[in-house]
């Protein structure tokens with residue numbers, strides 16, 4: 001019994017010593033949409049050196065005999081997003097999404113050494129900004145993307161929709177277009193040149209997640225999110241006052257009529 005425990009402890013310690021990776025992964029945190037550059041820190045790849053990049057178990061890029069080859073996962077996770085520098089072996093992932101978060105590993109093999117480097121990449125989802133309105137009011141979704149004028153395309157989406165509900169494509173026109181798949185927002189959206197979206201005359205069905213995507217040539221895509229809540233109008237103070245005034249008027253009217261009747265009965269009028 002005691003021996004068995006000792007054995008396990010010894011095995012665990014051995015595992016701990018020899019199973020440990022040389023270096024902990026370098027941690028990289030960035031916002032969804034940004035480009036992420038993973039650096040090998042090699043000054044120059046020599047002819048005959050081999051570089052292999054992996055994302056989890058998948059080989060995604062290699063340099064062999066000075067030839068750069070890019071691969072992808074079965075679900076095309078990295079389609080048009082990878083750039084591998086053939087001089088340094090640095091890997092750049094462009095226009096990232098949260099699903100590109102994970103462990104990246106590079107193996108660099110030269111005539112004398114094999115070197116491993118690991119990168120733990122986290123791409124942060126944009127945190128939704130809260131906008132609360134009462135039914136009937138306008139909801140103004142004002143983003144904080146800097147220099148929005150340098151981007152070509154401003155696009156707003158609702159919930160998990162893949163199509164935009166409002167957009168400006170400056171390459172074709174400065175005029176916004178509203179092309180929601182349903183009639184939900186009919187004539188109630190206003191998109192200005194700065195990308196601020198206003199939903200007028202809000203309804204309870206407008207509540208949900210709105211996503212802004214700003215794109216431009218050779219620029220990282222910017223994402224912003226807004227969580228809109230629409231509370232029922234209920235009875236506003238104005239309505240309550242109006243009802244009270246109405247009720248009071250009615251009472252006065254009834255009383256007045258009573259007095260009038262009584263007085264007429266007495267032959268006063």
Ligand SMILES: *[C@@H]1O[C@H](CO)[C@@H](O)[C@H](O)[C@H]1NC(C)=O
Nearest residue numbers: 046108110111112113114115
């Ligand atoms: C091989 O790589 C190691 C680092 O991994 C470096 O110090 C060494 O100079 C390289 N050798 C050649 C011949 O490039």
